[in-house]
Amino acid sequence: MIFALVAHAMGYLIHEYAHSVFAWALGWMKEPFGIDYGHASVNNFIFLDDVDDNVDYAPIIASGHGVSAAVIALAGVFVGNAAMYFLLYALLCTSAVKSRRRLTSFVYWFSLMSAANVWGYVPIRALTTHADMAIAAKGLGISSWALFPFLIVPALYIVYHFFCRNFAGVYSTISSGERCCLAMLIALTAFWYFSFFAGNSAVSGSYGLIAQIFAILSRYLMFPLAVIWLTSRYANGHGVQNVE
Template sequence: MNYSPPTPRLDAGAIRFGLFHCCAVLVAHAVVYLLHEYSHSVVAWLLGWKAYPFQIDYGAPTVLNLLFQSDVGDGVDYAPILAAGHGAQASLIALSGLAFGNVLPYLVVCRLMASATAGANRWLLAALYWTALMCAGNVWSYVPTRAITTHADIALAAQGWGVTPLQLFPFVLVPALALVAHFFLVTYRRSIGRLTASVPGGTACVVLLSAYWFFAYFGSAGYDGGYGPVTQAFAMVSRCILFPLVGMWMWMDAQAVAEAPASSLWGVKRKA
């Protein structure tokens, strides 16, 4: 007698779950991306180098730009700032995108995720989770990926301080890796069980989206060599090695969390 394995099926709840998370990813990406660029612009305005705080370059109204903000830029002209001898101000503006547009929002979102309201509302928790991932992913796309390069934020910060990107690298690498580690070891682990509970394929959906966006999307910056060979090497490692390896770890860790006899989600007890 031949054995026919059951055919996996997606019910309406699973489809709704997947669509919600795909949409939440795009919205969170847009919000965090704009926060990053606005941070550059606002700090430049506060220092007197821009006429308006939200005067950024929004790019062309194409589908690609609307979905992924691929043409959006901060609109800051660093040349006159550096030429005037205000290198420290140029460095502050260059790093403000990461500091005020990514790191600070990440800390705020983590605080919100720890609230009882977020712990009891899976959809709210999902929106906060993807926002946290976008914040951490943006950091990853700069440090380490685009830190040792000839242009972009880290190179501009190094130029303003009169050092090389390689000399600045260790000082930005340590806090960046600490934030990335916190996302995977704390934020992800505390969220995955509540996000995907009782949803067929839910864990696979969140793990695939998380690993892809973090290591294949954000980690691919400079994959074409446009930021130099070091950035290209980092991008290749992120996209071709870390994407599958960390994705495997996320999947196995999610199973371990689900099988734990008792744990808590941001302070809210989860039943065994």
Template sequence: MTETPVFPRDQAVPRFVAETVLFVFLAHALAFFLHEYSHAVTAWLLGFKADPLALHYGHADIVNILLQREIDENVAYGPIYAAHRDGAAALIALSGMALGNGALYVLCFWCIRRVRPRDMNRPAVRFLFWLALMGAANLWSYAPIRTITTHGDMAEMARGLHMSPWLLLPFVTLPSILAMYSFFFRLVVPNWAWLFAGGPARPVFAAAMTGLLYFGFFGAAGLFGSYGDVCALLSIVSLFVLFPLSVVFCLLATGMGVIGFGQGHGQDGGAPV
């Protein structure tokens, strides 16, 4: 009796790669705008922004369209501090991470875990997976990666709360670590084999993309933007240690799901029930 392979023969790998790239760009844009609009809407609700939709959009070039490099919330923190509303400044700074990233991850996690994947289109669940990654990985890019610095969201939050970034670090890093654990152990492990069934090339490519995005693209944020030595060191660890480890973990997740480490699997490669 021959053992049934975890994955059937490769099918339509180029189409899968194209789908993944498209989903990644779309998920990144959606998560990015949710983050920036969370800042803007919070500032508007607190009376420090006239138009919640008035972001700084930058130039209409291909890099900005694909990666939103020049877009930000367009919130002036100077007048907020001048009005002695430091707590409001801290809340505005926190809102992007908490609402735009944290709440997004929780929503995606709930959808993937509560809705039976077999009742949904598999590519739709894969899009939710990449969107969940964007939420969780964005948290990682702020805490711990860009917390010990003099500018950016975490620096504004520390200033608004009148506390050292070192004191702020554990409070903002804990949710980020919990999201990371949740993503890799409660989304990746039980769902990986089902999400990326169709041949061995699919989980390998998905594992590389997952590690690259989480600990490479987002984890390397401290190397750019003059965030300082601590942020750069954390990014180096993320890029050269956690990135490869996460790829290996995702590849091993196939076996974990098959042996019941997660919630279970189906005949087509690991659908949770």
């Protein structure tokens, strides 16, 4: 669980830094890592709930640089998370990582947080009136609905890649072939991906009705379905053993 929390923090910060670095590179921020770290609270320390990219998008769009605003807005998900996910997957495929169980476990959790962060934005918060995807659509001068098809394809591919290729390559190493460890790995993997990253704010309706529907389906349908699917695919006699 410690690995998961640390990996979550790293994935979250890299997402926000991707925004700020791109904003700085394009001339819209004074510092590349000038994000807002929020209030000093236990919840913010653990989950970074108050951390924000600190990018002021309004003057960027108002000055006629909508494309720059869109690039900055999309950088968090597609550079900070999606690109990072595939980089981490490449690391998981190296012998230097595969030969070390703890290192494999940490890199796996880091890759999960990167992939699931994408899910938390697309589809969960892709069709809203505010937040990153809405800013990107506004910057490009199109509706969120028009942008959605271009976002959902890579997001769904990452879901497929994570569960069918990434998980398949590491579950035996991380669980050490023990059925109880694999059951825990499956449950936590599905929980973080589809329940945690559904987001309480989205579930409560803070991002609008469509985001709320997506979030509820993710948390209460996709989460249990993922547990069932992963169990049927990987836990029924596939490289695991019972622990007496």
